[in-house]
Structures are given as structure tokens and as C-alpha cells.
Amino acid sequence: MDDVRATSAWVASHSSHVLVDSSGIEKVVETIESIPKVVWDFEGIHYFDNGPLTVQYLFVLDALNFCFWPDKELSYDHLASGLKASLQNDKSAFDADRLQKYTGPELRELLKWPRPLPLEDERVRLLHEVGCELERSFEGKAANIVESCGKSAVKLVAVITRHFPGFRDHSLYKGHQVFLYKRAQIFAADLWGAFRGQGYGEFNDIGSITIMADYIVPAVLRQLGVLKYSSTLASIIDANSEIGPGSEEEVELRACSIYAVEKMRELMSMKSGKQVLSVELDLWLWSFGIQCPSLPHHRTLSIYY
Template sequence: MACEQLLSAVNCWLECVLLDPYNQTGHPECKSRPDSGLSAITELDPGYITGPLSSVWKDWIKWCIEFGIEANAIIAVPYDWRLSPSKLEERDLYFHKLKLAFETALKLCGGTSVVFAHSSGSPFLGATETVKAALSGATFGLPVSEVSRLRADSDREDNTVMDEVRKSSAWVATHSSHVVVDSSGIEKVVENMTGSIPKVEWDYEGIHYFDNGPLTVQYLFVLDALNFCFWPDKELNYDHLASGLKAALQNDKSAFDADRLQKYTGPQLRELLKWPRPLPLEDERVRLLHEVGLELERNFGGKASNLVESCGKSAAELVALVARHFPGFRDHSVYKGHQVFLYKRAQIFAADLWGAFKGKGYGELYDIDSITMFADYIVPAVLQELGVLKYSSNLSSAIETNSEIASGSEEEVELRACSIYAVEKMRDLFRAKSGNQVLSVELDLWLWSVGVQSQYLQHHRTLSIYY
């Protein structure tokens, strides 16, 4: 019923909406049921004037579609908010239909789906009942999916995000136009490793803050939120960022509290780092600090350590959590019509924890081997120097002349994705030849340390918040 109809027939509307307080039945001459489909959750009253005033999920659905989610992959399951759960099932078979909706979504997507609930617990009529169900396992006599199946889906989710990184990078490598991964180059590098790669300590330069506790986790998360795009300032590099943040925290233990992260300005960030001039992409760095502070405060009690404790000691799940909650870490592109996932800064946060805490405490991540290399400027250039990557003449010319390569361009995506693919191949070949285990994280740290110590290394130049 439209608003103008409602206002002209209030009594009629009330008769249709009111239920008998004893048996929860409706008026015998008026049958009212919830709408179905996406139209049921977009606007309460569609119309030129009333629509925007009664918008519910309309903007969210529009955003999902713009993000690349197909409309038929969004399933709405509206319910009659007037009924108790038992009556919903008795009258509408609502929970059987809801169960089928979940199972249909699983078959359509081939993986985990995301459930958005509306109005304090949805059809369980309030947050108190929802909490009761979560704590006690109560099902209110409603149909539920098998626990073993749900657990299997949950376990599978842990590695989904890293599978996406590997698979999409491999797809780019096999369809690339400007970068080639040279198998013979990989073989030569592996042969020269002579059974082991040079061991590089995580903080071999002594530039990082470490106190073996939650403050270190907070430091690392802030560090990795800001760890991108140094090249526009020839004198600025990663060491300045890390040591600057370390000094700031040593001087003021509350410098990275969530509420303070939300208030920093560009000049204040410069002062924090003791940097004399505007930072590259300074506005973006400030925005990302605000984002980190706000989301940590909203969902993790203001502490990055709580975020880490939520991942169940899984590096892959930590990457997924970071990408899910912090948009600034969602490092992906579209390449020749295919979405490519890279997640450099989210992955390096997991690796930094593992390296800083030496695989213990906050750094204990049972699947650290799921992490790939971190696609940045330095490692692709080192791989090219080693003969692992070969560039087209146009790409070589752009790098040699210090020409800027656009973010999201074919060249830029290929440089990064092919680097991931090459290091994965290098790791697999090393394991096969030597029988020794090596992590992509370890290979990345070795390659990166070689690159930053080279005075003449030429790398590509892209303005990006992702690396």
C-alpha cells in the first residue's frame, strides 16, 4: 500500500496489519503477507518522492552490483515481522525456505556466502533471542543445516582468499601481453640456491618497534596501512616510515590508539614521522589511518590484537578479515575482464606478525605457507634482473625512462601478478629439487632485501595505495 493510500485509509490498514493477540491470525477479510524478491528490501514505498525517504537496502544492492556481484547472486528472504519464529514456520514454512535459500546460494556460488541480517536479530524477534541461540545452541525447533557440513564450509573459507590470489595471478601469467615468466630463469635461480635460500631476519635493520605484546600488533597494523607509494619522494622509503612510527610510539604509547588514529591530519602525520614535507598521497594515508581507527574501534575494541585473535591462528583467515573490514586493504584489479586478487598489504600484515613474533604468540599462524609473495615495486624488478621476468620493449622503455604506469593498467597488473606466479613456481621447484621446505614469505624477504640494497635497480612507477 502506497503512503498516500495509507494516509487516506488508516483504519483499514490497521485492521490488515493487526494480529489476534492470542492466536496470531490476521483479519478474516484481509490477507497481508511480506513481499518477495529484491523489491521487498529496497524501499518501503517506491516512488519519486517517497522512495528516497523509505530506502532500506537499495543503495547497498546498487553498490554490490557496481562492485561486480551479479543481481541474481543476491537473494532476499523477507519475513513477516509480526509473527513468532514458530508461527513463521507453521504458516509460511519460512525457515525451511530460508534453509533452501542458503543451500541454493552455496550451489550457485560454489563457496561461502555472506548473510546480512536486518533489525536486531531478524526473524528471531530481537537480539536477546539471538544471543540465547548463539550461547545455548537453541534452535527453537526450527530446521538447521548439518553441523559437519557448515564446519566443512568454514574450513574451506580459510583458504579461499589465498586460492583466489594464486589462481587469478596464474590466469594473468598465462594471458599476459607485456610480461613473461621465464621457466629457464627460474631454474637458474633455484640451482644457484644450493639447497637453501639466504636467511634474512625479519628486522635485520633494527627499524621496527617490538615489545612482544598488543602494542606491537597495533604498530604493525598502522605500519602496513601506510606502507605504500614511496617513490615520488626520492628521499623517502620504507625504513623512514617504520623507524618514524617506532620513534613516535616510543615517545607516546597512545599515539596509535583507535580514537587518535581517526583524528590525524596530514601535517600531524608528517610531525609523527618527523618528515619535513608533504608525503606522497598524503590525503590517502590520512584517510586510511582514519579508516583503521574507526573500524578497530567499531568492531575490535580499538585493538588490532583483537583482530588478530579473531582469525583462529590462520594467516589466510586474517587476510580475509582485514580485506572484509578495511576497504583500503582490498587490493584487486580487473584484467582483460577477469578479477585479479593480490592483497599485498593484508598479506604482509600476516607475514609481519609471523616474522616479528617468530611464529609464536600473536605470530602463531598455522598456515603461514598459504601466504604468497607481496607484489610491490621492488621484487618484480629483482626478478627481472635475475632473468625470471622478461618485459616487452614498450614496458622496458617505460621503466627505463621512469614513465608512470597507470594503476590497473595491463602492464601494472601483469608486473604484480606474474611476480606472484613466478615466486610460487620458484618455491615449488626449490622444494622438488632440494626436498627442503621454503615459504613464499621467505623468498619474498630475500628478494626484497636484495632489491633495497641495490643502488641501480630500476622499478616501475605507479601511484597506488596498495603498494
């Protein structure tokens, strides 16, 4: 995760469209006595049986956890609860051999979704990729990935991005490679949250995980006065116009969000004298954002978030 932090900081220091406002960070931190604790499964939308099937569920969930906004009625909750219901109905639904064979219509049926999903072909491709590599390298079980990592979230992210190309959330920005790793990191965070830091969710280095740079967190940070946009970028976002994947604007929105929350975390740790986890800040910011659906967010068609 050092690469994520370092390259995000580099983007923030060379940004043309997004500014991280230090005074805005200080103001927000002054108003927070402690991070409001958000229970990981606060709406009961996830499958959980305290065993390896939960790990399999979370890996499938995070393989598909991207790009909801083109369909105004679709949300993360539909994905999480739809996959939960399908697994409750058929415990073999996410077996590696079956993941390799799903079609778009079959995925829709799993989720009980009445029309084509955004980037449906990509979602199906990623399901096939996950099933194939799980079968080839991990005896079909996502739990075997976790067990191979020796309670290290950093190693887990490294193994996932090495074995599963669909999780390689990289961008090129002004001649520099930038590492963001949203979905690989959120798998570690989901495990930690679901298992409450025990069993498959026990990581000795959970503090190494950064926030998960998506389209909600930048919108919340803008609302809080932590991020400031150029007038051109602000007008694009407020008009609900699309921003190209890998564009300077998109990379800056995501990388500056990571950098800004790292600065928030450091300041809060100094203030409280206790370790503050980026993963806790991320969950708080994300829950704040989904409770304010009218917040204007950037729109990018991407498999990474």
C-alpha cells in the same frame, strides 16, 4: 590465498607485456642451495615489545606501507622507524580514537618528515578508516583481529579485507578480477617475522601466504632473468615513466611476480625435499632489491604498495 594464486596464474598465461621465463627460474634455483635467511628486523627499525602494542604498530605501519618512490629521499625505513619513535615517545599514539583524527601535518610530525608525503591525503584517509573500524568492530585493538583468526593467516587476510576497504587490493584484467592483497598479506608476514612464529605471530598456515607484489620484487626478478618485459614496457620503466594503476602492464608486473615466485618455490621444494615458504622468498628478494637502489622499477601511484 587460493584466489591470489589462481588469478595470478591466469594473468601470467594471458600476459601481453610480461613473460615468466621458465628457464630463468631454473637457472636461479640451481644457484640457490637454500634460501638465505634474512632476519625480519635486520636493521632494528621496527617497534617491538612482544605484546599487543606491537600488533597495533604493525597494523598502522602496513596501513601506510605504500608509494615511497615519488620522494627520492623517502623510504620504508623512514616510515617504520618514524612510527617506532612516535610510539616510544607516546604509547597512546596509535589508539583507535587518535588514529581517526590525524591530519596530514600531524602525520608528518609523527614521522618527523619535513614536507608533504606522497599520497598524503590517502594515508590520512586510511588512518581514519583503520581507527574507525578498529573502534567499531575490534574494541580498538588490532590484536583482537589476530586473536579472532585462530592462528590462520588466510583467515586474517580475509578478515582484514572484509573490514578495511583500503586493504582490498583487487584489479580487473581482461575481464577477470585479480586478487593481489599485498598489504593484507604483509601484515600476516610481519606478525610471523616479528614474533618469530610464536604468540601473535603463530600461524598454522603461513605457507599459504604468497609474496607481496610491490615495485621492488618485479625489478629483482627482471634482474635475475625470471621476468622478461616487452620492449615497450622495458623502455617505459627504464625511462622512469609512470604506469597507470590498474593498467594491463601494472597488473601483469605484479601478478607475474607472484606466479613466478610460486614456481620458484615449488621447484626449490622439490629440489630440497623441504617446504619453502613464499614469505621467506619475498623477504630475500625484497632485501636484495633495497640493497640495489639503482635497479629500475615501475612507477605507479597506488595505495596498495
